[in-house]
Amino acid sequence: MDTLKPRDAQDVEQAVRAAVAAEQPLEIVGLGSKRAIGQPMATNALLDLSALNAVVNYEPNELIITVQSGAPLDDVLSLIDSRNQQLAFEPIDTSALLGTAAQRGSIGGMIASGLAGPRRIKAGAARDHLLGAEAVSGFGELFKTGGKVVKNVTGYDLCKLLAGSWGTLAVMTEVTLKVMPKPEAERTLLLRGLDDVAAGRAMTAALGSPYDVSGAAHLPGSALRGAGGALGAIGKPEQSMTLLRLEGTATSAAHRAGSLARLLADYGGAELLEDTSSAAAWAAIRDVTPFAADGPRALWPIWRIVCPPAAGGAFGQTLARDSQGEVIYDWGGGLIWAALPPVADANAGVLRKRVEAVGGHAMLIRAPEETRRAVDVFHPQPAGVAALNARVKQSFDPKHILNRGRMVRGTAS
């Protein structure tokens, strides 16, 4: 195995050019926190970006930060936290789920994987906060796209493609992100004992209200079995929890919590979680700790299912029942984390047929390597879209040097 550790963007360019010349595919790694996600790749050469770790420019009043892609996310978060700012899309920490060292990986990995947390329903995902980037394409050329201001429509928005491309289009070397003020206060309404369908209705009502809900999750009682930590602390045996988050000034959050509780009075009395306990609960939901790699479902494959939010409750309930698995709902039902008992194809066949029927898609986020070799980790696309995606890949990386085969089994993407 060969690992190259470039010191700057020019090194990255050189490394990719050489790889192109040698027809040697490269695996792109930031801090490697999510290496266990995706199709296993057929390459033994690593491009390790961890030395590109500088904060280039942080301007709180402009709401922007420019950083090199290998910078540890934890460092960047504590820097902007010192100015009371945040990345509004709540990037997930996959370490509990994947059983890796406790760190959130690199900025580049965060964008390339594009896994956003609970606030996505209000604030969007990494794609919505990536304002500009410099990256090396599979042509071995350093290019820039976007800008360093919050509003820009100059040229194609290649940032959108880089976000969520899992390193298969270009190696990002530097990115400019939008940062947002942290809310002063947060309050969470907690409803107990709803079944998944009722909870889905309650979340739909909350998200359709004017109370600016910034998190809407449902945790069935059985999924919480054995859950420790923040969720264990507020949970009761075999009772589900439905959580609705309100953020803003203290007066506003409290006021909206009251209004929302009245709106949802038919769903039972609501308890109120305040700042720290609320934050801890949402961090656990974001990081899917009930399905942690050291928990009771350590050996179960984990799926990340995205579907139209109002369809979530009924879909998840049936899926859990039929597969004897467990589910957790975020995004008001629009995101379902499913832990399914191990079977040969990790239930890919059945699950995908069902999720397509409701207009959704599913990604296998955790599974043993042999399973990930045997099934499509990312949701297979209809032929026309798949062909277009392949042409997009070709337009960035014609020799399939970058993360060959990571997104589409047995192909170049």
Place this chain on the structure above:
Amino acid sequence: MTIQMPEPDASVLARRDEIIAALREIVPGEGVISSAAEMVPYESDGLMAYRQPPMVVVLPSTTKQVSQVLKYCHDNGIRVVPRGAGTSLSGGALPLADGVLLGLGKFKRIREIDFDNRAVVVEPGVTNLAITQAVEHAGFYYAPDPSSQIACTIGGNIAENSGGVHCLKYGMTTNNVLGCEIVLITGEIIKIGGKCTENAGYDLMGVITGSEGLLGVITEVTVRILRKPETARALMVGFAEIEAAGRCVAEIIGAGIIPGGMEMMDKPAIHAAEAFVHAGYPLDVEALLIIELDGPGVEVDELIARVETIAQRCGSTTCQISTSEQQRLLFWAGRKAAFPAVGRISPDYLCMDGTIPRGKLPEALARIRQLSEKYQLGVANVFHAGDGNLHPLILYDANKPGETDRAEAFGADILRVCVELGGVLTGEHGVGIEKRDLMPEMFSEIDLVQQQRLKCAFDADGLLNPGKVFPTLHRCAELGRLHVRGGKLPFADIPRF
């Protein structure tokens, strides 16, 4: 006309009658317009200094027709320019002499309103405002609100990634669309996304948004709708100096407040707007800020008080706070009518659209004033202050020899200043033809080549809207060529493990 468009293809023009007949086979009746007189309304868009009659106008009404028209054009090497309402300010919908102008105006249906999933499915010719009107009875709205919202279409909004005064808090078009149906130049119909919060695979929706009609023709759109905030109130704050107003904007953001909208006008713009709508704007100030806070009443009251304190600290000379919905709308009336208001004080005006880092606002305005003297042309500035998006309106008279050229040169210099100050050429109006030749000010050849490679993935023959966005056209074969240097690894000095 100073901007060169691609040379018309004589062989296409020679086949005009045959092409029109074939198109009539696909789109019957009034859907194909070929007489010079009837094509006049399609000759230009909102960038009115440029006009060009198309070879033919086609107005399909189904996706199938769009697909057949595009396939026919593809197979016969005919260029196509998509058009919504034709309000583009950058010339995005300017026709080509040898091209089909494909108007989406007949796609006017709202196909589905799904309140539970907070999504609306519409045809591309539906106007921006019509979406909000269709859902407001239930307390919902579609957030991006370009000033042209009565007229502009959602298809055009997607193509331009349009913004509006509320995009500071609620995002641009790209942050508010979930999916679309798009027809490629080959005629192939592709569906992307739907009612899901997030799509699978590469974010094609993200790159189609803002692609200015160069990647495909949008035939259906799914947008996200939001619940209207409980209340909204606005402050109207005057300053004796632009610098103080700029500082106020920075301090509001610095205090962690993201207003629903935060707009600035300079003295000439204030005067023009006041004369037009009588909104009660103070006439003795150099800069006016309109700041809107929205949310629950208690929050709005609290934030209004905080913003007022900040404004006073920054040296505001006047401050009015709306106490009724009517008054709030009056504050906005002048700002929203700023373009037509300026149209009254000058025979012609050119609307620019650069973005700068907010902190550079005083410097940018000083530079614009210098340029105004240099070019001997007046300028009024309206400004999405919250996100640094400038709209200098250059005043000129197209009937005076040389003034149009001078106005364009002035505008180009303003955009150069924006880039020099760390900003960009366009914040929301798009590149089109207007800023096309300035793209190298912001992007290197390699940057532009990578964008054009993406274009090749969608439209390998470059038939969709050529002449827009990119200053030079390359053949896809040439762009896709990979120059392999040597066989040996030339990076011996990069640290390895």
